[in-house]
Amino acid sequence: MRPTIVRVALPVPIDKQFDYQIPSGVNPVVGGRVSVPFGPKTMIGLVTELDDKSDFDFDKLKTIKQVLDTEPVWQANLYELLFWCSQFYQYPLGETLFNALPAQLRKGKPAAFTPLIEWHLTLEGREQLSRGFGRAIRHAQVMQTLSCGPTFHQDFIDQNITSSVLQKLEQKGWIEPAECIPKFHLPDNVEAQVDKPKLNQEQAIAIASVNNHQGFGCFLLEGVTGSGKTEVYLNLIKQVLEAGKQALVLVPEIGLTPQTIKRFRKRFNLPVEVIHSGLNDSEKLNAWLSARDKIAGIVIGTRSALMTPFADLGIIIVDEEHDVSYKQQDSLRYHARDVAVMRASKENIPIVLGSATPALETLHNALSGKYHHLILSTRAGKALPTVNKVIDVKGQYLDSGLSAALIADMRRHLESGNQVMLFLNRRGYSPALMCHDCGWIAECKRCDAYYTYHQSTDEVRCHHCGSQQATIRQCPNCCSSQLVTVGVGTEQLEKQLLALFPDFKTIRIDRDSTRRKGSLEAALNSISKKEFQILIGTQMLAKGHHFPDVTLVALLDVDGSLYSSDFRAPERLAQLFIQVAGRAGRASKQGEVILQTHHPEHSLLQTLLTKGYRYFAELALQERKGSHLPPYSFLTLFRAEANQVQLVEDFLRQVRFTLEGHPLFKEHCQILGPTPAPQAKRAGKHRWQLMLQVTSRPIMQKLLFSAKPAINLLPNSKKVRWSIDIEPQDLS
Ligand code: ADP
Ligand code: ZN
Ligand code: ZN
DSSP states (O other): OOOOEEEEEOSSSSSSOEEEEOOTTOOOOTTSEEEEEETTEEEEEEEEEEESOOSSOGGGSOBOOEEOOSSOSSOHHHHHHHHHHHHHTTOOHHHHHHHTSOHHHHTTOOSSOOOEEEEEEOHHHHHHHHHOOTTOHHHHHHHHHHHTSOEEHHHHHHTTOOHHHHHHHHHTTSEEEEEEOOOOOOOSOSBOOOOOOOOOHHHHHHHHHHHTOOSOEEEEEEEOTTSSHHHHHHHHHHHHHHTTOEEEEEOOGGGOOHHHHHHHHHHBSSOEEEEOTTSOHHHHHHHHHHHHTTOOSEEEESGGGGGOOOSSEEEEEEETTTOGGGBOOSSSOOBHHHHHHHHHHHHTOEEEEEESSOOHHHHHHHHTTSSEEEEEOSOSTTOOOOEEEEEEOTTOOOBTTBOHHHHHHHHHHHHTTOEEEEEOSOOSSBSEEEETTTOOBOBOSSSSSBOEEETTTTEEEOTTTOOEEEOOOSOTTTOOOOEEEESOOHHHHHHHHHHHOTTSOEEEESTTTTOSTTHHHHHHHHHHTTSOSEEEESGGGGSSOOOTTEEEEEEOOOHHHHTOSSTTHHHHHHHHHHHHHTTTTOSSSOOEEEEEESOTTOHHHHHHHHHOHHHHHHHHHHHHHHTTOTTSSEEEEEEEEESSHHHHHHHHHHHHHHHHTSTTHHHHEEEEEEEEEEEEEETTEEEEEEEEEESOHHHHHHHHHHHHHHHHTSGGGGTSEEEEEESOSOOO
């Protein structure tokens, strides 16, 4: 029988789908897009079901306007994954599905390739080749490239050849454009000829373990920086490509460097698509289609690339699996690593989670046998382990955050021709501005936070809501003009280093100094060329870059992490420390890592420094077990914010009451709050939270699933902005 009703998911914040009549003569498909009337608007929706009956009065249903796809936009297994995500993360299905679609498909564009422009030599062009191009170097470069074969327009742009150069050559009649849609074909050799290192025994074992495994399996590949994890990935991907399948590689936001991409492209004779937030909408769509229609062999991307459809996915790799950027902090608050494991299981393929510092959750799964545990214990090549040292700064004079001992060590390394890297996770000149006469401190009016002083732009800025104003010259409290800075940020450190080490050049890498597109890349390049000897950075500088001449790395201020209210702070510090240590002495030079602290005796620091990450992690796991924290329990964070504090508090009290009334609650749950969030006010809104702690994931799901409709109906639920964060990573 012909269905008469279509059920449609729409990108609206409502936990349900909508029924429409199907007019005669059109045939919507499940998984395809339709346009429908919704209130006064026309919206694009995704068909989730075809039916011949509805819970609503048939005659009152509206009719769909247009069918946009004759085939589903993605395969059933991706739809299933997204459906699961929507349920697990308690996020409306329509919004979950639309989150995963490229912007152009959300707007109704056809789900088909925009042909690429490819340049060819004309006959005249060929003749011109023998005559040469005089001093027109760019022209010669283009013509030489084309003499080896047609080349994509984008490839020229990537080589910094502008469209106008190409147009000139076209006007001369030497080259001509053609539209083309790339086709996937398996080359005889998936690997391009490059000199590959000979695998060591641990690498060979790791590769064999994954290759010999049938179907789904989750592998933790634990290996220090430089131990050859990427080499393992490349070998695994080779096998997958040879079997005619595709590979997905996820990297943290900051890990997607040109170096990484180049390494993959150089290795294989198959298209490598890169998906990240910097692409424009049509580039994103093409990359997405290229995976779906099996043109790309490999997709490398950040978190959102996980939702890319694949014709024939053979393996998923999650590099730096512990990285916090895998967790989305708004809308669909998913953890890309966890969803990747679910995807691999649904597609029945292996997944490899790589890290030098596995997340405690992942390590727990590996130690308990749920995941296979593969270990690379030594650095590949000649690199030596680092020497670690703690400087006790209690009672010592600090010169813009630097102790005398550290300055002496820096001098030693610099004078022997090496580079030094300093970490300070605080950008700006100083984290506060204070009145010397009365102690008044400049605070953001909209947040529960101090203003950061930025000397370069002579303004104060709130790092929480982004508001800024010209710097304050007079205390509003006592009218004194004696305003002083408190604490040290990267900007101040940079200035002081210029004074301390006038013979050495300093570069600062933080969000302020790398705002312009391409500036981070340029900075990293000039560091590689040793144009700078002293590198200052926030966490941004910690990841993935290979600087063989850095021999000293120092963390200037770690005390905040030792005594933070966030139970994950020690884990994060340990990961940062190991990551940073991985920057030192990556080549054959001995590296040194220095930590400045007021608490050198801190047991966690001691374990980390003397015994390494694994000991630290096992100790930290024991502590978590003792206090029933993840991975020994499962958390859900309810957040609420509003202009009036009473509204949020009342709302969360009602949520608590609703949860406590559930039959599963008593035996399996604990609840903390409502309490003000650590950052109790942001951008003018009061922020409160409520933490639910449950003994198992299925029970957490069951409880939330049945409580959520009741929460939606709470009287205050429409008056506050609230959200549910399943397995939260950020507790601020
Ligand atoms: P990771 O991903 O763990 O940081 P990489 O795979 O990038 O490590 O390897 C670090 C460096 O060591 C690279 O330059 C790589 O080419 C090299 N390398 C990897 N495996 C070997 C090996 N078995 N023998 C020699 N060099 C290797
Ligand atoms: Zn004052
Ligand atoms: Zn603010």
